[in-house]
Amino acid sequence: MNIIVCIKQVPGTSKVKVDPQTGVLIRDGIDSKMNPYDLYALETALKLREQYGGKVMVISMGPPQAVDVIKEAYLMGADDGILLSDKKFAGADVLATSYALSQGILQFKDFDLIITGKQTTDGDTAQVGPEIAEYLKIPHISNVIRIIKATDKYILLDMDLPEYTGTVKVLFPCLITVEKDIFQPRLPSYKKKIATMDRPIKILGIAHMDDKNEKNYGLAGSPTQVERIFPPDEKFDREIWTGSGESLAEKMTEKLKELKFI
Amino acid sequence: MDRLKINQEKIDKKTAEKLIELCPFNAFEYKNNKLEINAACKMCKLCVKKGPPGAVEYIKEEETGIDKSLWKDIAVYVEHSRQKIHPVTYELIGKARELASKSGYKVYCLMLGFSIFESAEELLYYGPDEVFIYDYKELQSFKIEPYTAAFEDFINNIKPSVILVGATTTGRSLAPRVAARFKTGLTADCTYLDIKENSDLVQIRPAFGGNIMAQIITPNCRPQLATVRYKVMESSKRMPEKNGRVTVCSMDVNKLQSNIAYISIAHKEIEENxxxxxxxxxxxxxxxxxxxxxxxxxxxxxxxxxxxxxxxxxxxxxxxxxxxxxxxxxxxxxxxxxxxxxxxxxxxxxxxxxxxxxxxxxxxxxxxxxxxxxxxxxxxxxxxxxxxxxxxxxxxxxxxxxxxxxxxxx
Missing domain, CATH: 3.40.50.1220 (TPP-binding domain)
Known part of the structure; x- marks a missing residue:
């Protein structure tokens, strides 16, 4: 079974803030890591490979330094990787990102299954997986909580719905997005560090895609536009209480009584 | 197509460093005395607003946009599990009514499923002008291909300007699929919605994984899709009398095929929610x-x-x-x-x-x-x-x- 996993490099901290006076974004450290939800996707792929054989390939889109996230996937056990990196991908929203990834996925020779994480920690939209599936014209299942079995034709799994869980059989090729905790992700192996040191990472741009029309990528291919960014609303009627722990506890009890919670 | 233009003649080592420092997304690269923007750019335009004057320019090029007047009204996707309507639906109808009173648009509901006529009638107590239903055996359980196909049919016939979808597990699976099919914008988990006079939907959501809110519009595409979480908007109240009507839609059933088959469905264990x-x-x-x-x-x-x-x-x-x-x-x-x-x-x-x-x-x-x-x-x-x-x-x-x-x- 050939499996493609979509991964993303995200900021290591969520401490990006806006200075309320100047409107400038304040960046607290610039370390980055693999989106934590993608670890579950990659682990799912590695587990399936252990059981059924085949290859695990990873794909990411980002600036040149995002090769690190592909290397990290190699340390966990991925066989092959592509980084989509091109100045023309800049400013991509969900649609343009999904389109670029779907075009990148077509550059792998063949695949049965695509796995993505539930969402990213920087975008939090959970939309890229389903949009990739739409562009590739394959079915997708979101919120997969358990893989029951796979054959060469289909995969049997449990998915989470608002009021039910459903056991469904999906024919290959298909895309699934997996929930956190579907498997416990393994740690990167430092033995693999030496083994994968020379493993190539293909870096592809628009010139390598089937569709070379620049209008479909990056900002030009993005229907949504960010009109402005601003700090969360702080105009608010509030009381600020300070004092000793004891006096604060008393004050809270009084207020909770007054509001009839006690 | 809008883009950022770097005026290289205004760039030296010092201004380049200043811009690199300013960019929260590390999107500048300075190599061989040339400054470039890479794929990390999120188009926040801070480099234009706060950078050295004239160094980076925002170039807005005229779009040969779509005719927005062909796209009217607001549609709410009805989330339900076997006829039981999810309460996020009433919250979306509440919001849609508010946007409708501002824009003069009508409010429609779209309900997909099997044997759903009665539940669709119940919706009429909450204020939509019309409820469109696709009532097919193939839509009995949530499967992505037939649900997307029916949604597509609805959009092609009604041409709504705005579509609101509850950010439930199924909503977050279906809405992006529909958005990609129409190559249009979708904004997830909006916490605030408004509508401009030119019918652009103003969508605000937390962004970039930090303490930042982003105001997002979809200026050149229709329909405009947004998802909203349960318990974010004010629910529409049930009225004593029903209003509007239910319209049963028909479509080519060949488009309702799926590569997904349900083996079983289990109720979730009742757990504290x-x-x-x-x-x-x-x-x-x-x-x-x-x-x-x-x-x-x-x-x-x-x-x-x-x-x-x-x-x-x-x-x-x-x-x-x-x-x-x-x-x-x-x-x-x-x-x-x-x-x-x-x-x-x-x-x-x-x-x-x-x-x-x-x-x-x-x-x-x-x-x-x-x-x-x-x-x-x-x-x-x-x-x-x-x-x-x-x-x-x-x-x-x-x-x-x-x-x-x-x-x-x-």
């Missing part, structure tokens, strides 16, 4: 050990409420992920919420700020949580909470009250 409780105590990162979680449990217990936690506590395994509040967890709208040492990242506050009363306890007077709190209690949870639990117990024993009984604590 923090979205439904009225009093919630939230544990945050200031809790030092797993044992100290008892502070949150006990406070919740004496108040007759539930306890919940933030993402770091879920990641460290101290609390179940079903009890996580925030964009990657649940959205709640209780009567009372007390946060214990929660710093208050926007990803978290977006999931709880519409609570009626928010008490936040935090040592740091600058903690962002205080910007959403009604009562900002500046102090150490380890000093306050044990005493608070005692005080509440005493208050309860001396003054028995029947005001709030929410027997949900396990």
């Amino acid at each position: 923090i979205s439904e409780t009225e009093i919630i105590v939230v544990a945050g990162r200031a809790i030092k050990t797993k044992k100290d979680m008892s502070l949150a449990y006990e406070l919740a217990e004496v108040l007759g409420g539930s306890f919940a936690g933030t993402r770091p506590l879920v990641e460290s395994g101290w609390i179940d992920s079903k009890k996580q509040i925030g964009l990657s967890g649940r959205t709640v709208k209780p009567k009372l919420i007390i946060t214990l040492g929660v710093s208050g990242a926007v990803q978290f506050t977006a999931g709880m700020k519409s609570a009626d009363y928010i008490f936040a306890i935090n040592k740091d007077p600058e903690a962002p949580i205080f910007s959403v709190a009604h009562y900002a209690v500046v102090g150490d949870i380890y000093e306050i909470v044990p005493k608070l639990i005692e005080d509440i117990k005493i208050a309860k024993s001396t003054q028995p009250s029947t005001q709030y009984h929410v027997p949900v604590f396990e």
Whole structure:
């Protein structure tokens, strides 16, 4: 079974803030890591490979330094990787990102299954997986909580719905997005560090895609536009209480009584 | 097509460094005395606004846009499980009505399923002008291909300008699929929606994984899709009389084929759902050990409420992920919420700020949580909470009250 996993490099901290006076974004450290939800996707792929054989390939889109996230996937056990990196991908929203990834996925020779994480920690939209599936014209299942079995034709799994869980059989090729905790992700192996040191990472741009029309990528291919960014609303009627722990506890009890919670 | 243009003649080592420092996304690269923008750019335009004057320019090129007047009205996707309508639907109808009164648009509902006529009639008590239903055996259970096909058919026939979808598991699976099919924009988890005179939908959501809000529009594409979480918007009230009508739509059933087959469906075990409780105590990162979680449990217990936690506590395994509040967890709208040492990242506050009363306890007077709190209690949870639990117990024993009984604590 050939499996493609979509991964993303995200900021290591969520401490990006806006200075309320100047409107400038304040960046607290610039370390980055693999989106934590993608670890579950990659682990799912590695587990399936252990059981059924085949290859695990990873794909990411980002600036040149995002090769690190592909290397990290190699340390966990991925066989092959592509980084989509091109100045023309800049400013991509969900649609343009999904389109670029779907075009990148077509550059792998063949695949049965695509796995993505539930969402990213920087975008939090959970939309890229389903949009990739739409562009590739394959079915997708979101919120997969358990893989029951796979054959060469289909995969049997449990998915989470608002009021039910459903056991469904999906024919290959298909895309699934997996929930956190579907498997416990393994740690990167430092033995693999030496083994994968020379493993190539293909870096592809628009010139390598089937569709070379620049209008479909990056900002030009993005229907949504960010009109402005601003700090969360702080105009608010509030009381600020300070004092000793004891006096604060008393004050809270009084207020909770007054509001009839006690 | 809009783009950023770097005026290289204005760039030297110093201005390049300044821009690299300014960009929150590390999107500038300075090589061989040339400054370039890479794929990390999010088009926040800070380099244009705050950078050295004239160094980076925002070039707006005229779009040969679509004719927006061909796209009218607002559609709400009806989320339901076997005819049982999910309450987020009524909240979306409420919001849609508000946008409709501003724009003069009509409000439509779209319901997909099997044997759904009666449930569709029930919707008419909540104020849509018309409910469109696709009632087919193939739509009995949620399968992505037939659901997308029916949605596509609806959009092609009705041409709605705005489509609102509940951010449930199925909504978050279906909406992106539909958006990609129409190559249009979709904004996830909007916390605020408005409509401009030119029919552009103003969508605001927390962004970039930090304490930042982004205002997003879809200026050159229609329809405009947005998802909204349960318990974010005000619900439409049920009226004594129904209004409007149900229209049964028909389509080519060959388009309802699927490569997905259901083997079985299981009811979820009934579990405490923090979205439904009225009093919630939230544990945050200031809790030092797993044992100290008892502070949150006990406070919740004496108040007759539930306890919940933030993402770091879920990641460290101290609390179940079903009890996580925030964009990657649940959205709640209780009567009372007390946060214990929660710093208050926007990803978290977006999931709880519409609570009626928010008490936040935090040592740091600058903690962002205080910007959403009604009562900002500046102090150490380890000093306050044990005493608070005692005080509440005493208050309860001396003054028995029947005001709030929410027997949900396990």
